[in-house]
Amino acid sequence: MLSGELLDGPRLPTLIHDLALLNSLGIKLVLVHGARPQISARLAESDIESTFEQHMRITDSAALDSVVAAVGALRLKLEGLFSMGLANSPMHNASIRLISGNFVVAKPVGVRGGFDYQHTGEVRRIDVDAIRQQLGNGNVVLLSPVGGSPTGELFNVNAEEVASTAAIALGADKLIIMGEHLRLADPQGHLVRELSPQQAGKLLAGDQYENNGVDRQLTAACHAASNGVARAHLLDAQVDGALIKELFTRDGCGTLVTRETYETLRGARIEDVGGILELIEPLEEDGTLVRRSRELLENEIQRFAIIERDGMVIACAALYPFPEEKTGELACVAVHSSYRKGERGAQVLGYLERRAREQGLHSLFVLTTLTAHWFQQQGFEAAGVEALPGARQSLYNWQRNSKVFVKGL
Structure with missing residues (x-):
């Protein structure tokens, strides 16, 4: 999963090169992208106020138009970056197909605590068979934080929930969550290199990460690690080459959430x-x-x-x-x-x-x-x-x- 903040950052093209390298090694990739800052920007342009409850944006019909526009623009941006093929570049002759579609089936959140979440949804299920078919063909699958329902409606869903639910449903070896300044530190400021789901739960019970987005990402990692995904990784995209370092060096450079003993x-x-x-x-x-x-x-x-x-x-x-x-x-x-x-x-x-x-x-x-x-x-x-x-x-x-x-x- 790539956070929305990361998609507007200068490191995105380099990260796409790293993903292309993983694809060339035969690693099956499902890419989930966030869109929270882009949606907020679109809503601000339309003078629509953003309202959040329990970290979820209340999405009415007018806000849904901005959600769809922001997500659609990000999809096209990522498709363009995966199409790079310049000579003397890491993407030369890569020929990577990025496949997106209605792989995420959503349902409405409904009314909770007196708030009608309207077009804000939750993941009902992931179309696992369709995704595996695309992975078997050597394609990279792209999942967006918008899901369709059996009634034909669209719902704004949480990208972290899409990522963790897809990882669990697909039986992924790893869930990797990348964000800007996504770093878990101990009281002395040292990087926390490994957590069990139970230790992660204790961190989430405090208020240290409540307002900076890390809680959503740590919750997703904890959810995945508690439900069959062997390892979930939290990576700071500010670290040069973070993805490659995490996967191909013994100690990595991020935080690992795992039920296994490392x-x-x-x-x-x-x-x-x-x-x-x-x-x-x-x-x-x-x-x-x-x-x-x-x-x-x-x-x-x-x-x-x-x-x-x-x-x-x-x-x-x-x-x-x-x-x-x-x-x-x-x-x-x-x-x-x-x-x-x-x-x-x-x-x-x-x-x-x-x-x-x-x-x-x-x-x-x-x-x-x-x-x-x-x-x-x-x-x-x-x-x-x-x-x-x-x-x-x-x-x-x-x-x-x-x-x-x-x-x-």
Whole structure:
């Protein structure tokens, strides 16, 4: 979904190029456009006052003419942009067909709270079969915020509702909502990168986003994520290349609303061996970790815990228990260089500490050459080699001369 504000902005042609790229990769696209500022401008030109209730514009017969004119103009504008084919441009020989039609079936909102919404409507259903037929032909489908009814009337519908309802009905992999300055931030001003529908609902219960349009967009994302759409994304179109960055980089640049866990802390499985090897290889090369072969890792994989981020292992550690001495060795602690500011090492350590307690261990020890300060920050205290279990003392590498640290559980 592209917000109405975005359709009047300077970044729209570049965004169309990005959509053309996605289409060329075989990605099936349904494009929903907003029209709120354009409708307001048309109404102002006609000296018709806009009245809103519950974020919905009350649309009488005179206002409907302005709605139809604004939406029709935007459809033609988008058709023109998708028809670009200039040589030496990203759209050269693109030959993209943008198909619009009566895919949105609407019904009247009716009278609510004493207000007659007249030609303001809600989505009754989406013509899924017709849309899929067009997608199967390689076309991009365009849905507008105007729907027809079985009685032949037209209704002004909410673009965010069209987007979320269509995503759910089509079983879309993603709902992507783009707007001008569409950015969710925490109290410190940092971008909120991931939300569950429940967390999104708590945000909506406050008044932080009530009057800037973000509430409508977040509501749509939450609705989709709660009804079968795996991931809903909120993107700020002011970020250059936002769409491509969100889809093709691991961390993206917007806010993801999903019921799935994007980052998981869990015990390692045999299929994680390759990811662990890739993670620890740089640390083995610089001497931080002792080298481990694939065969050794496969045999000891049950000792490991990992943090997986969207299919990539970004942190790991292993626990080797010594039951007779009621202690365990913490080993192979590694965090990917791009994720070392998020306390992930401490999270894996906490996970293995819980596992150690469950096994009846009373302490953990670690041998390290380069990360002594970090382990001290986690509550480990310096000790001598004599503090190690006898079996581990006999394997101590005096050439490596690792420092020993111990932590009581």
